[in-house]
Amino acid sequence: MRRVLLVLVLLVAGCSSPADVRVEVEPTALADAAAHVKVSGLGSGDAVEIVAETADSAGKVWKAAATYKADGHGVVDLDRAAPTGGSYAGVDGMGLFWGMNSPDGDPEQQYYLPEVSDGLPRSVVRFSVRDEDGKTLATATQTRRFLNDGETNRTLTLAHDKVVGRVFLPKPDGQRHPGVLLLGGSEGGMSLTLTAALLAAYGFPSLTVAYFGEPGLPKTLKQIPLEYFETAAKLLAAQPSVDPRRMIALGVSRGAEASLLMAQDFPALIHGAVLYAPTSKVAPGFPDYLSKSWTLHGTPLAEDLIPVDRVSGPVLAVAGTADGVWQSAPAAQLITTELDAAHNRHPHKALIYPGAGHNVGTYPYVPQGTQFYESAAQHTAYLGGSRPVNAAAQADAWPQVLALLRAL
Known part of the structure; x- marks a missing residue:
């Protein structure tokens, strides 16, 4: 045309x-x-x-x-x-x-x-x-x-859906497509709403979920049950346009941590993960760093290496070497090494961008600085990198994320 x-x-x-x-x-x-x-x-x-x-x-x-x-x-x-x-x-x-x-x-x-x-x-x-x-x-x-013609969306509430989030569905075409569960980071709330809308524009039903920092949810990242994400994933999987055998979690920073945990602990529901600026181990609660971040079956998860031996789908880890929040580049490499050691048969790789900071995701061409005010922590976080390098990393990684979803 x-x-x-x-x-x-x-x-x-x-x-x-x-x-x-x-x-x-x-x-x-x-x-x-x-x-x-x-x-x-x-x-x-x-x-x-x-x-x-x-x-x-x-x-x-x-x-x-x-x-x-x-x-x-x-x-x-x-x-x-x-x-x-x-x-x-x-x-x-x-x-x-x-x-x-x-x-x-x-x-x-x-x-x-x-x-x-x-x-x-x-x-x-x-x-x-x-x-x-x-x-x-x-x-x-x-x-x-951010949306295509025919794309629909609905806000999810604790009262009605048992989760706080927003689901975006592409125009119906009579087929089932890979679904994407999106988890933001320590900023709280629903920070990946625009990313979810764009993914649906490409034909991937998406649900972005808030897990703290919204009315009715915990005020901080503290002892969040992984079962909460399970509820959200099941809701997405139940949509008529979603193929429940091809569900993936996409997370940024602390959301990448939760996404890897979901791929490991709920492999029959989540079939792989996209991890932006990840950690390879369970980090403490935020912002006090004293409590545990996550629970599973009511038990707080220990601050230890996240196992990957049960991951049932592809993993793409995206990180920059100048990350000012934590060492996401070595973590991304370690995650793929551990997947190799576990003989994971699905595609998995780390995209490491020299000089990029914590802002390596998600979709490109967005004006954004290299620092961020953490409302929960009441301080400014240095995210690292520079605008040109971060922008180049986003522009390179985003098509590879879309390609991974198409290949599911």
């Missing part, structure tokens, strides 16, 4: 043979898609500034800008052109996306959350091309969505 390109044309006044300056970009795309922005109609060697702006959930306008020189054909192709200065460096077609900053606050403690329109998340990115005098030559917009 031919791509439909949004082309906005502005004629340069005062020229006997006016040049058309155009910004070419698809009008809509999924939030994890490369934008492929191209500006044409410039003069050879012309210097222009390209600005990208989008509003967040609080109405603040995030912005990135960089300057470029047009090639011999009067084109600036962001997939091929390195900026001469601005919000990012080097050739990176999505640098204007992950390089955006909020208008206030420390950019390294910021995390972009998209605006919500008619109850649905979306990002409307506006591109402006400006000449050296600051005059706007052309504009275009792209709406980046």
Whole structure:
């Protein structure tokens, strides 16, 4: 199918043979898609500034800008052109996306959350091309969505479902697909809602679950029963579009720890795991570090190496060598080594990104800093890495996660 390109044309006044300056970009795309922005109609060697702006959930306008020189054909192709200065460096077609900053606050403690329109998340990115005098030559917009047409979702409550979460289901096609249970980290709440929505857009029914930090749940990560996740997984498995033989857990940080525990302790229900910034052993409670984190059959789990001898599906561990929270890269490697030792017959590997921090997941091209305010702990956590390296890691790992799900 031919791509439909949004082309906005502005004629340069005062020229006997006016040049058309155009910004070419698809009008809509999924939030994890490369934008492929191209500006044409410039003069050879012309210097222009390209600005990208989008509003967040609080109405603040995030912005990135960089300057470029047009090639011999009067084109600036962001997939091929390195900026001469601005919000990012080097050739990176999505640098204007992950390089955006909020208008206030420390950019390294910021995390972009998209605006919500008619109850649905979306990002409307506006591109402006400006000449050296600051005059706007052309504009275009792209709406980046998190859900596909026909995708449905429902909020789960303790009173009705015995779990707090949100389930996203792709448009029915009469077939059953792999289901994904998503578990966030020590930030608490439902932090992976957008990831779950995107996975459903790709055809994978998904359920993101909160296990502390929401009304009716524990206030902190302390003695969380693994059976709580079992209840959520069974609810997802019961959906008509889910193949219960192909269920996987996807977790980030402490959620990766819980995901590996679920794959090990409930192998008939959870058939593998995607582990972002994982640990290979049971960590203590958070934020006091004095209590136990998890229980199984009412017994607190000891702070010991997590066995993997019962894991019944593929495992993908994603980590950065500059993780500022814990040693996730050695942990990821140890998990795959232990799976080898257990003669696990399913695909398993570690993706280790040199220089990346704790933010190696999940979907790419999101503006986010390298620090994070932990509300439960009342302090700022250093996550490590840098924006460019973390963004590159996300862009490389995310397609491999989708490929793993397709191969189930």
